[in-house]
Amino acid sequence: MRFPQVKEEHEPYRFDDGTIRIGGELYGTAAEIVDSHGWVWDALTLMDGETSVSRIEDELVSRHTPLGRPGARKVITTLLKSGYIEDSAAADPTGLSPHEIERYSRNHAFFRRVDLRARVDPWDSQLSLKRAKVLVLGLGGVGSHAAWSLAAAGVGSLHCIDPDSIEESNLTRQVLYAESDVGRSKAEVAVERLSAVNSSGSFTYEKRMVDTESELTDLVAGFDVFALCADEPRQGFIASLTNRVCAAQGVPWVSAGYNGPMVAVGVYAPTGPCYECIAAGEEEKLKPGAQLHLNGRGVLAPLAGIAGQLVAYEVISLITGIGRLAPGYVRGLNLISPDQHVLVQHPARPSCELCHPHRQGGRRSANP
Numbered sequence: 001m002r003f004p005q006v007k008e009e010h011e012p013y014r015f016d017d018g019t020i021r022i023g024g025e026l027y028g029t030a031a032e033i034v035d036s037h038g039w040v041w042d043a044l045t046l047m048d049g050e051t052s053v054s055r056i057e058d059e060l061v062s063r064h065t066p067l068g069r070p071g072a073r074k075v076i077t078t079l080l081k082s083g084y085i086e087d088s089a090a091a092d093p094t095g096l097s098p099h100e101i102e103r104y105s106r107n108h109a110f111f112r113r114v115d116l117r118a119r120v121d122p123w124d125s126q127l128s129l130k131r132a133k134v135l136v137l138g139l140g141g142v143g144s145h146a147a148w149s150l151a152a153a154g155v156g157s158l159h160c161i162d163p164d165s166i167e168e169s170n171l172t173r174q175v176l177y178a179e180s181d182v183g184r185s186k187a188e189v190a191v192e193r194l195s196a197v198n199s200s201g202s203f204t205y206e207k208r209m210v211d212t213e214s215e216l217t218d219l220v221a222g223f224d225v226f227a228l229c230a231d232e233p234r235q236g237f238i239a240s241l242t243n244r245v246c247a248a249q250g251v252p253w254v255s256a257g258y259n260g261p262m263v264a265v266g267v268y269a270p271t272g273p274c275y276e277c278i279a280a281g282e283e284e285k286l287k288p289g290a291q292l293h294l295n296g297r298g299v300l301a302p303l304a305g306i307a308g309q310l311v312a313y314e315v316i317s318l319i320t321g322i323g324r325l326a327p328g329y330v331r332g333l334n335l336i337s338p339d340q341h342v343l344v345q346h347p348a349r350p351s352c353e354l355c356h357p358h359r360q361g362g363r364r365s366a367n368p
Contacts, residue, residue: 001080001087004056005049009113010084012044020044022084028324029113031082039064043075049088053080083116093123095130100200104154115322125320126154132319133157135223137210138230139186140164141173141299142256145308146227146315148175151194153316157202158194161219162186162230163209173304211238216245225315228255229308243268243275247354252327254314256307263303264332264342265310269318272328273348274355281346282330303335 006012010029012022020041023030033040042063046056053076060072067075079085092101101108104126111125121127132155136147139162147160166174166181166189176193177186187205194203209232210216220226228242239255246253252269268275310332317323325345332342348355 001053001085002089003049003052003087004047004080004085005088006044006047006084007086007112009109012041012084014041022082023116029116031084037064037067039067039071039075040079043072043079047079047085081118083118085118086112086122090122093121093127095127096123100126100130100154107153111320111322115320117321125322128320129154129316130156132224133159133222134225134227134315134319135219136160136227136229137219138162138228138232139174139176139190140170140229140231141301141304142258142308142311143227143229144174144176144186144190145305146229146256146311147190147194147308148197149309149312150227150315151198151201151203153312154198155201155315155319158204159219159223160187160190160194160203160205161208161210162190162205163207173299173301175301175305175308211241213241213245216241217249220245220249220251223251225318226251226253227311227315228253229311231257239275243354246270247274252318254311254318256311256332258299258303258307260298261303261335261337262332262342263306263310263335264330265307265314266330267314267318267323267325267327269327270355272326272355273346274328274352277348277352277355278328278330278344278346280349282344306333306335 010023012020014020018035018038020033020035021030022033035041039060043056043060046059057069057072057076060067060075061069107126108123112122115125134150134155134157136143136158139147139160143162147158150158164186166177166184166186168182170177171179176190181189185207187207191203191205194201210219226242226246228239230238242253246268247270250270254265254267256263256265266275266278328345330342330344334340
């Protein structure tokens with residue numbers, strides 16, 4: 001890093017006792033630094049985007065003799081690795097056109113805030129999206145919102161699959177379709193609309209039902225992330241099928257659903273507990289005879305929209321690496337009970353042939 005500066009989204013604040021807060025406490029990215037000698041505050045102040053690292057080091061040594069050059073270098077190195085600092089001299093990203101830099105400027109600001117890993121290229125997250133290939137199965141209420149959001153965010157390649165034609169009852173919640181589309185293929189219309197949303201993306205489709213392991217295996221191969229947004233064939237079956245196929249292919253996957261006001265999204269990858277282990281762990285907590293499912297018939301557009309946007313966010317998190325939780329969890333919310341937040345995590349079962357470390361066979365790590 002040549003000319004470091006604090007990211008504008010993480011402007012630091014110093015309290016009277018010398019404690020420094022950086023990152024903004026309201027956004028889940030804050031850190032507090034005890035700085036009784038003022039070394040860190042001076043280093044942050046000197047990181048103005050115009051002063052080189054060597055000049056900052058010299059100035060710190062001059063101002064704080066007891067710190068010494070090794071101490072000054074340690075303070076600077078720690079700050080540079082914190083994720084709150086960027087290089088004002090970073091070159092324009094290779095692989096993005098001026099049009100794309102303008103288009104994704106708000107994405108860029110978001111990633112700067114939430115991604116606290118030291119990056120050589122501050123546009124690395126957006127470039128990862130552009131290079132990504134995502135498979136979306138199911139283009140109904142959840143899938144149509146997810147596909148729209150992924151296309152708008154700049155995912156470079158989306159392959160969309162759905163066997164159905166558009167019906168009038170779909171129009172209450174399926175965002176890509178209009179009244180004039182009734183009777184047309186969902187997949188075909190979806191790709192038309194996605195191309196209009198983002199002309200730089202590659203959007204392809206198939207109108208087909210996927211209900212066998214061999215079919216899904218052929219489809220998933222070569223994709224970075226799989227978004228399961230279909231509930232047919234029956235939801236439990238297609239999720240279990242996806243669990244097996246994605247484990248074998250080393251492909252992370254995301255799925256979401258709703259039941260009444262409850263919306264939840266699950267995130268799975270070869271590096272974490274699988275869908276079956278999470279489901280088994282949760283079922284053990286339920287009363288005898290209770291059923292756990294997210295496939296309710298009654299739905300409003302906000303429910304479908306939230307579910308689809310959660311899918312898109314988790315897919316983006318997997319691609320860019322901004323997620324705070326390792327895959328192998330379900331999270332969600334209840335719209336009529338704002339205080340009811342869902343976070344489900346369970347360890348892999350020792351008997352699980354898919355995700356237990358001592359199972360027979362192997363599986364490649366996912367690194368989308």
